[in-house]
Amino acid sequence: VSDLARLEVDGTGTRCVVRVIGEVDMSNAHELGRAIAQAVQKGDTELVVDLTETAYLDSAGVAVLLRLANRLRARRLLLRVLVPPEAPVRGVLELTGATGMFDLISRLEPAP
């Protein structure tokens, strides 16, 4: 997506997994959100955004995730955000109260 971060998309079944590798700030957040949204295929029921390898995420990234959650909800899709307990960005999500807006998970369950 940019020098700062890249995406890895893994679509199996009805669940789409997008790994965000790198850093997300105001310079690339908007672009990143659109790219994630485009990764969702017709028929998918679930989008997992994996922030395990995201080194930096600030309020701009949080805002993108929240906007994404709203859009997906309108399409009756479920957004889950994967953040391991030890990941640095977990604190950002918790502090901003974003956890109430989407499903924050610590690990990825096997696809149904």
Added chain:
Amino acid sequence: MRRPGAPPQASRRGRPAASVPPSLPRTTGRVRVSSPVLRYAGTVVLVGAAYYASARLGLLLSLVERNVTPLWPPTGIAVVALLVLGRSVWPGVAVAAFLVNAPISAGLGAAAVTAVGNTLAPLLAATLLRRVGFRPEIDRQRDALAIVFLGALVSMAVSATVGSATLAASGSISWSGFWPAWTVWWTGDAMGVLVVAPFLLMVVGLVRRRTTLRRVASSWRVVLQAVFLLLLAAGVAGWVTRHDLRLLFLVLPIIGWIAWRFQQPGAAPAALLVATIATWAAAHGPGPFSRGTLFERMLTLQAFNATVALSSFFFAALVTERTRARDDLERAALDLEERVALRTSELSAANRHLRREVAEREEAERRLGQRERQLAEAQHVARIGSWEWMIEDDRVSWSDEMYRIHGFEPQEFPVTFERAVSQVVAEDVRRIRQNVEAALRGGVERSLPPSEYRIVRNDGAERVLLGNARIQVDASGHPVRMVGTVQDVTEDKRAEREHHIAETLQRSLLPDRLAEIPGLEIAARYVPATGGMEVGGDWYDVVPLPRGPVGLAIGDVAGHGLRAASTMGQLRMALRAYALEEESPAAVVARAHRLTARLLVTEMATLVYLVFDPDTGDVRFANAGHPPPLLVGADGSAAYLEGALGPPLGVDTEADPEEARARIEPGSTLVLFTDGLVERRGDSIRDGLDRLRREAAAARGDLEELCDDLLESLVGDQPDDDVALLVLRPVRIAVTPFHLRFPAEPRVLAPLRQAVRRWLREAGADPQQEHDILVACGEAWTNAVQHAYGAGEGVVDSELRLLGRTVEVIVRDEGRWRPPSGDEGGRGLTLMRGFMDSVDVATGPEGTRVRMRRRLEDDGR
């Protein structure tokens, strides 16, 4: 003045008087008389005595009475005495004549008159002979003629007339007998002169010329022959004059023979002898003279005597003349021969000289030719031609090389000034003409300023020539000739231009400003070689990579000049692209291998590429045949990074470079360089590397000083080869307040985070603290960028410092802080407050200032 009795002048034969000794003493032999008067008196007496004696002898031959003889010797003696001794001796003649005539004359008066006549006749003869330049030798025909006609026939008419008249007047003879008496007298006197005088003169001459006499006498054959011939003549004469047979002419061949054989010295005695015999015969005996009248007898006798005398004189004179002419001719021939010999020797000397000169000239020409050949060769090697312009007749001489420079065979055509400049391009011709005209007007001998001009050869090639010229003038300042040289500098100019382009290109290809990376000091140098004309292909680059690391490259493209410089530029740009795409240095170098081998086929290049992560101090590198980087620790230790060394670029398309790792602690220095820094003539590269290690380990001060010190100590002012040098040093930034000033743009946020992340790490923050503070900083910066300036350009000022174990972050902007708008703004502030211990936002007229603090737990977390 002539004193009486002084020796008479010699005859006019040109002989100096002093060299002519008085003849009389010599003739008389023993008489020595010192007084001139006595000598004169003695001479006169002797002459008189001789006259008298001969007169008595002559009277024995008289035909008429007793005083007229057909042969009267005294006249001959008188003439000779007057000729040889001078006319001053006439008294002797006069007295003797008187004494002779006194007893036989009619009286003393008659005797005296006769004596006067007898004296006047020889005086007249001597005077006439001297007047006509008579020579006593009688060796010329004119002398013979003179003595016959003037000395004998003319002069003796005087004595004959006087004597005959006296005889008649005194009654001794009748007047009718005058003419016969005159005739006898005249012929007698004449015969006396003709017969006696030559003989006496001959004797006198022989005595005077003693050498001749001795020579004649020394040859007994000659003397014998002379005696024989004289005897023969006497015998024949005696015989023919005593017989009636008229065979007188038989004497003549003998006379002629003698005259021919001995000339006057023989002819005179012979004539005297024959005439005496004939006269004696006529006076006393029968024979041819005994018949007829007295007159007839006299006539016959005198005719015979005259014939003998004349024949002998003329024949002798003729032969003498001929002989002398022959002698003269021989002498002339001899002289000519001598002169020819002399001239011949002169000529042969001149000839030898000439041959030597020719040989020397040939040698000189050979040397000149050799020198000319050497000059031509030197001109050919140096591509310098020379010329000479004779201004007066506009002749230009070009050296062989001049023709070659202009694209012709040597000496292909004659050259004039116009021909010489005909190939020069138009704008340069004008300049050359101006220079030449100024020089011609100058009137002084001087050099023209060196002039660069272009010519177009017949094959269309343009050449650049450098001309030097000098003008020479004569004494009056009139220009005579110009000489000069022309050098083909086309290649030099091309090389110079290429060098300039290459250097410009190389400088433009090297980074003119190194990337500024927080926490990393970098310095670099590029020094072109000064020895050669061409720049090299040395290069370096610093590439900031995404997410923090820095790519560092240094390389050397083989070759020099424009081509190497342009190859270097391509390689550098390619490497920059590869560095951004590939994280691994080995992968980057592998791609460089393929590029070089496939696209830059003719070049070989070395390269070392490193990726340094300032966050960790880790460095990974791959080396393609380049001198290893040198790592100098803060403690002064120094070691080369010698791992991961592979072949140079351009050798192996399929090269699989290795990768090595090292760690660069803050305060350490990494030195990247090209071989120009460590190669020195005469030293091994190992020595150079050792020297660099020592110098770098000992160096103190910042990186700029380090670069200068290394170049100065290792290379000096005159590098043989290009030198590229790149040094970098990570520095601890936490120890001092970390001040950042950056444009208010979103793209700067990531590098800022990178720098702050390092600072925090070095300040002792654990990863969670580092993350938290970084997010808080990011939110503060984002607010400043988003809200403070809108679309305009602004500057954000940020400062981090460590207060004990507490990190303080201050972010200032010059805009107005707006209250957080919407959820995002609120979230930012929420995050700042959530992650930091305290957050203080102050908004004033000059802008907004956010101050945040976070205490670092000692144990991390």
